[in-house]
Amino acid sequence: MTTTRNLLAEQSARFARLDPVIPAQRVAPVGEPVVAALPDGRVVGGVVAFHHHPPGTVSSLWSARYCRELTPLLGSVGAEGLAELLAAARPVLVDGLAAEPDSAVEVIWPSRDAEATRVLLDHGFVPLSVLAIRTTAAPSRPAPVDDRVRVRRGGPSDLTEVLDLAMAELEYSALVGGTVLRPDARDLKAETLRTRLAGDHPVWLAEVDGLVIGLAEGAWSPVAEGSPGSTRLPTGLLGYVNCVSVASGARGLGVGQLLMARAHEEFDTAGARATYLYYNPPNPLSSVFWPRQGYRPLWTIWESRPATGLRHGP
Numbered sequence: 001m002t003t004t005r006n007l008l009a010e011q012s013a014r015f016a017r018l019d020p021v022i023p024a025q026r027v028a029p030v031g032e033p034v035v036a037a038l039p040d041g042r043v044v045g046g047v048v049a050f051h052h053h054p055p056g057t058v059s060s061l062w063s064a065r066y067c068r069e070l071t072p073l074l075g076s077v078g079a080e081g082l083a084e085l086l087a088a089a090r091p092v093l094v095d096g097l098a099a100e101p102d103s104a105v106e107v108i109w110p111s112r113d114a115e116a117t118r119v120l121l122d123h124g125f126v127p128l129s130v131l132a133i134r135t136t137a138a139p140s141r142p143a144p145v146d147d148r149v150r151v152r153r154g155g156p157s158d159l160t161e162v163l164d165l166a167m168a169e170l171e172y173s174a175l176v177g178g179t180v181l182r183p184d185a186r187d188l189k190a191e192t193l194r195t196r197l198a199g200d201h202p203v204w205l206a207e208v209d210g211l212v213i214g215l216a217e218g219a220w221s222p223v224a225e226g227s228p229g230s231t232r233l234p235t236g237l238l239g240y241v242n243c244v245s246v247a248s249g250a251r252g253l254g255v256g257q258l259l260m261a262r263a264h265e266e267f268d269t270a271g272a273r274a275t276y277l278y279y280n281p282p283n284p285l286s287s288v289f290w291p292r293q294g295y296r297p298l299w300t301i302w303e304s305r306p307a308t309g310l311r312h313g314p
């Protein structure tokens with residue numbers, strides 16, 4: 001008999017073969033269950049979680065308002081079962097969203113599963129973001145940057161400059177990824193950054209003659225065994241890089257690289273096992289920049305926006 005536990009264990013073993021950095025899958029996803037049978041009788045499953053990101057929530061800045069997240073449990077069947085699962089899950093995934101343009105269906109899946117990539121593309125999904133990881137303390141090459149550029153930690157008095165740079169990143173990312181420029185974006189960002197700048201998480205600023213031209217917003221991210229985060233990332237102390245933004249007139253001059261050299265130095269010195277971040281593959285700047293800084297895709301966040309963009313496969 002096929003059980004969720006079996007599917008999870010077999011899926012975990014398959015993920016490990018695809019990518020040794022993907023952690024063991026020990027936490028069963030929570031949501032509405034879906035089951036599908038292949039013509040040869042094999043059975044796959046999945047669960048659908050419903051997420052709402054109303055006005056006033058920070059997550060609404062990178063999410064559609066109404067999201068249905070499908071977590072497939074394909075066991076050892078793998079991508080072969082994904083098309084059947086998508087067909088079986090479709091009524092749940094699009095139910096009630098036919099007239100909702102601000103909606104999405106999401107699947108978060110190991111980036112290296114090329115066979116699943118084919119199925120997801122064929123069903124109208126777009127790889128809007130990747131969760132990328134840097135696992136080795138690759139030495140940062142010295143940045144060929146103007147030697148007047150200084151990097152320092154930011155604090156509460158830097159809010160105005162930090163907010164402008166964060167908004168510039170948000171506006172750029174809204175052109176090339178899943179970010180949504182909501183009417184309350186500036187207020188939401190201001191509130192988050194005010195807290196961030198007054199707290200213990202690091203914010204690095206690059207400046208020239210006292211003028212702030214670059215921002216890297218970091219965070220300490222301890223991932224505990226058995227926590228939801230442990231299904232995606234290695235456990236232990238990790239460094240998280242949230243927003244990196246260089247003023248448009250100063251891009252391509254090594255400022256971003258200098259900021260990340262400092263961030264990595266601090267994360268590595270503190271014993272972070274890895275550092276991770278999200279970026280948008282369609283972003284022509286960050287998709288070049290991050291691999292140069294030692295990051296590679298681990299999980300891809302596939303989305304069909306709006307939800308009704310979900311297609312029947314070939």
Ligand SMILES: CC(C)(COP(=O)(O)OP(=O)(O)OC[C@H]1O[C@@H](n2cnc3c(N)ncnc32)[C@H](O)[C@@H]1OP(=O)(O)O)[C@@H](O)C(=O)NCCC(=O)NCCS
Nearest residue numbers: 169244245246251252253254255256257279285286288289
């Ligand atoms: C992404 C960003 C932070 C990079 O900062 P930057 O100061 O421009 O980057 P650097 O000059 O340090 O460049 C570092 C590397 O990225 C690559 N790169 C940067 N800008 C590039 C460009 N316009 N075209 C091609 N490659 C580029 C270079 O290959 C460079 O590596 P190299 O010097 O070893 O060749 C900056 O471009 C930016 O703010 N972009 C808009 C907001 C954004 O996309 N933020 C990231 C969201 S995840």
